[in-house]
Amino acid sequence: MSAILGWIASLFTYDADPLAIDSSDEDEFDCRHDGSRLEQLRLRLERAEAAGVEGEALETLRCKLEELEEEVQKELSITVCHAMSGAVICTTRLRPTDRVACLRDAVLQEMGETGVALRFLLHAQLLDNYLTLSEAGISDGDVLSLIQTPLRCCTASFDGTFASMAPAERSGPVLVATLSSDCRTLLTVSSHGEAKTWCVETGRQLCELSGQVIGGEFSSHSRLIVGTTEDGSARVWCAETGTCRQTLFGHADDVKSATFSPDGHLIVTASLDGTACLWNASTGQRVRALVGHNDAVKYAAFSNSGSFIATASADATARIWSVASGECLQVLKGHDKGLNFAAFSPQEGIVLTASMDGTVRLWQVSDGECRLALLVDNNVVNTAAFSPNGLSVLIASASQSVRLFCAESGQCIKTFAGHEDWARAAAFSPDGDLVASASYDGTVRVWSVATGDCVRVLSGHSDWVRAVAFSSDGSLVSSASYDGTARLWCALTGECLQTLMGHSAGTRAPSE
Numbered sequence: 001m002s003a004i005l006g007w008i009a010s011l012f013t014y015d016a017d018p019l020a021i022d023s024s025d026e027d028e029f030d031c032r033h034d035g036s037r038l039e040q041l042r043l044r045l046e047r048a049e050a051a052g053v054e055g056e057a058l059e060t061l062r063c064k065l066e067e068l069e070e071e072v073q074k075e076l077s078i079t080v081c082h083a084m085s086g087a088v089i090c091t092t093r094l095r096p097t098d099r100v101a102c103l104r105d106a107v108l109q110e111m112g113e114t115g116v117a118l119r120f121l122l123h124a125q126l127l128d129n130y131l132t133l134s135e136a137g138i139s140d141g142d143v144l145s146l147i148q149t150p151l152r153c154c155t156a157s158f159d160g161t162f163a164s165m166a167p168a169e170r171s172g173p174v175l176v177a178t179l180s181s182d183c184r185t186l187l188t189v190s191s192h193g194e195a196k197t198w199c200v201e202t203g204r205q206l207c208e209l210s211g212q213v214i215g216g217e218f219s220s221h222s223r224l225i226v227g228t229t230e231d232g233s234a235r236v237w238c239a240e241t242g243t244c245r246q247t248l249f250g251h252a253d254d255v256k257s258a259t260f261s262p263d264g265h266l267i268v269t270a271s272l273d274g275t276a277c278l279w280n281a282s283t284g285q286r287v288r289a290l291v292g293h294n295d296a297v298k299y300a301a302f303s304n305s306g307s308f309i310a311t312a313s314a315d316a317t318a319r320i321w322s323v324a325s326g327e328c329l330q331v332l333k334g335h336d337k338g339l340n341f342a343a344f345s346p347q348e349g350i351v352l353t354a355s356m357d358g359t360v361r362l363w364q365v366s367d368g369e370c371r372l373a374l375l376v377d378n379n380v381v382n383t384a385a386f387s388p389n390g391l392s393v394l395i396a397s398a399s400q401s402v403r404l405f406c407a408e409s410g411q412c413i414k415t416f417a418g419h420e421d422w423a424r425a426a427a428f429s430p431d432g433d434l435v436a437s438a439s440y441d442g443t444v445r446v447w448s449v450a451t452g453d454c455v456r457v458l459s460g461h462s463d464w465v466r467a468v469a470f471s472s473d474g475s476l477v478s479s480a481s482y483d484g485t486a487r488l489w490c491a492l493t494g495e496c497l498q499t500l501m502g503h504s505a506g507t508r509a510p511s512e
Contacts, residue, residue, distance in 0.1 A: 076133060076140045080107050083121060083145040096134035100127045107146065121145040125380070126464075126482075128191060134296070134314070135256070135272075137340070137356050172503055175466050176215055177480035177487075180222035183471045185239060186478060188486045189213050190503040193230050197239060200476070200488060203498035207242035211235060215257070219264040224281065226258045226267050234258040234269045236281065246284030250277055257299045261306040266323070268309050270297040276311045278323065288326040292319055295338070303344040308365070310351050312339035318353045320365060330368035334361060341381070345390040350407065352393060354381040360395055362407060372410040377401070383425045387449075388432040396426040402437045404449070416447045418454045425467050429474045429491065436477050436491075438465035444479050446491065456494035460487060 045062070075093045080103075082089060090110040094102055104118045120127045122144050127136045138144070176189035185206065186198045193212030198205055209216070209225065216227025218239060225237045232254030236246040248258070253273035260267055260281065267279040276297050278287040290300075295315035302309055308329070309321045318332040318339055337356040344351055350371070351363045358379025362372040377399035385394045392413065393405045402423050404414035416426075421441035428435055434455075435447045444458035444465055463483035470477055470491065477489040488498040 076138060076142070078103065078133075078138060079141075079143045080120070080146050081143060083147050089146060094133060096138075097132050099129065100131050100133065100136055101129040103133070103144075104129060119147045121147065125382070137338075139337075139356075172484060173463075173466065173482040174480040174484060174486050174503060177467055177478040178217055178469055179471045179476065179478055180218040180239070181220055181472045182222045183473055183476065185218070185222065186486065186488065186500065187216055187218065187225060187239075188480060188500060188503070189215055189227070190484070192504060194503050195225075195227065195242075196502060197225075197242065198486075198498075198500050200498070203488075203500055205500075205502055207240065209237045209242045210244045217259065219260045219281070220262060221264050224260075224264070226260055226281070228255050228258055234267070234279075236267070236284065246281075248277070248279050248284055248286070250279075250286045250289070251275065253296075256297070259301060261302045261323075262304060263306055266302075266306070268300045268302060270300040270311060272296040274313070274315075276300040276309065276321070278309075278326070290319075290321050290326055290328070292328050292331075293317065298338070298340045299342055301343050303348045304346055305348060308344065308348065310342040310344060310353075312342040312353055314338035316355070316357075318342050318351065318363070320351060320368075330363075330365065332361075332363045332368055332370070334370045334373070335359065341384060343384070343386060345386045345407070346388060347390050350386075350390070352384055352386060354384045360384045360393065362393070362410075372407075374405055374410055377403075382423065383427075385426070385428060387428055388430060394426050394428060394435060396423040396437060398422050400439070402426045402435065402447075404435070414449065414452045416445070416452060416454070418445055418457075419443070424465060427469050429470045430472060431474055434470075434474075434491065436468045436470060438468035438479060440464045442481070442483075444468050444477065444489070446477065446494065458487075458489050458494050458496070460496050460499070461485065 075095055077093055079091045080089045092106045107118060172190040172192040174188050174190050178187050184200055186200055189195045195209035195213035195216055196205055197207050212230040214228045214230060216225045218225055223239055225239050228234055234248040234255040235244050238245055248269060251271040251273050253271055255269050255271050257270045258267055265281055267281050269277050274293045274295060274297060276290040280287055293313040293315050295313055297311050297313045299312040300309055307323055309323055311319050316335045316338055319328050320330040321328055335355040335357050339353050339355045341354040342351060349365055351365055353361050358376055360374040360381055361370050363370050376395055376397035380398035383396040391407055393407050396402045399422060400419045402416040403412050406413050419439040419441050421439050423437050423439050426435055426437040433449055435449055437445050442461045442463060442465060445454050446456040448455050461481040461483050463481055465479050465481045467480040475491055477491050479487050484503055486500040487496055489496055
């Protein structure tokens with residue numbers, strides 16, 4: 001769009017008549033002021049037409065203005081406020097495909113400041129700078145909260161000294177901490193693209209995955225890891241050495257999720273190109289593409305038997321597919337906004353979907369009918385999961401409580417209350433008797449499903465806890481935190497068994 005604006009400005013350098021714009025006007029052709037600039041251009045065009053100005057330049061200008069108006073309509077209007085005071089800092093316009101980092105640069109320019117780190121919150125979720133605005137779930141008219149962190153601190157004293165100090169660097173936030181099915185290895189992924197594996201028993205780092213990694217998971221036999229990378233691809237790594245075994249080529253745009261089938265033989269990927277793809281995990285060859293969505297596919301998941309796949313899309317629908325044939329069996333319509341998650345019940349008869357519209361819906365697989373729509377706190381779904389027996393649904397949302405709903409009636413049957421800040425994630429133990437929740441208050445809590453009571457508080461992290469999970473045997477709890485560490489806890493006693501540190505404080509260079 002800035003190119004169009006610059007072209008329009010260049011038209012008027014030769015003429016001082018009704019279309020003329022002075023040099024100071026040219027400097028104001030900025031995408032953050034498109035609304036007022038468009039109005040001024042319309043007025044000048046009307047003035048020129050009233051004055052009888054004709055010619056090819058004027059006709060070309062009309063066409064360019066139409067293009068510009070279309071571009072402006074495609075942009076998002078975003079308001080940024082201080083997180084603490086609520087004061088409005090600025091309102092800016094950006095494209096859905098611009099990254100959050102572009103918003104950061106626009107706000108810094110508006111504030112006229114340097115030496116501060118800016119992070120944005122939307123619905124209590126901290127936005128990663130590498131995400132596009134669309135991927136971050138930002139819609140036209142949204143209001144974001146701004147968190148500022150000084151990069152240097154200056155002090156002066158009556159003793160005549162002056163000091164300028166930079167705060168001590170710490171490891172980048174750890175976003176993922178997931179255990180292998182044999183409970184011997186932990187995978188951690190940081191916001192800076194580092195993925196490392198660790199020995200559960202000793203806490204020793206085993207290897208680092210090649211490339212800049214966004215997320216990952218182990219295969220059922222624990223020998224492989226599949227995940228997405230910052231270059232938009234999906235890869236398969238050897239869990240023992242960290243070397244890349246396969247890069248899954250075939251999508252036309254970035255891959256958002258990658259998941260093994262229950263037997264580890266297949267992989268399903270979800271992509272911004274609007275498709276999901278099935279791959280042979282051993283060879284990396286694409287088996288088939290699942291085509292039908294009208295917008296980005298944000299997530300794809302296998303059923304427990306591996307016979308079906310559920311996809312969640314930004315087109316506000318989910319779809320159910322046959323793994324054997326690639327046929328779309330059901331289109332699940334009912335959400336008002338894009339979806340970011342889908343999961344099958346253990347018995348495979350029900351599919352759960354989570355949406356940006358602030359609801360979790362349960363659908364009948366056989367006919368695609370919506371059985372329940374569960375409203376969540378403050379219209380934000382952080383986590384939604386079936387219990388191991390499929391009879392209830394666990395939801396962590398933008399509140400200090402985690403809630404348990406009956407999958408048949410939709411009634412809230414338990415409220416796990418006790419966190420001092422919003423709950424970011426929650427997970428069932430394999431037997432379904434316990435729930436672990438992670439919170440922005442820096443703690444993990446373990447709850448009894450039977451009574452709703454908090455049975456253990458796992459304290460030790462010094463910043464927000466982003467993720468939590470049980471080991472496959474239920475004996476361990478893993479947690480990932482913005483303090484740059486992952487921790488392993490004894491699920492029975494709450495004792496911290498390992499504190500895993502080693503992620504770097506800065507973005508590392510890409511490697512292969």
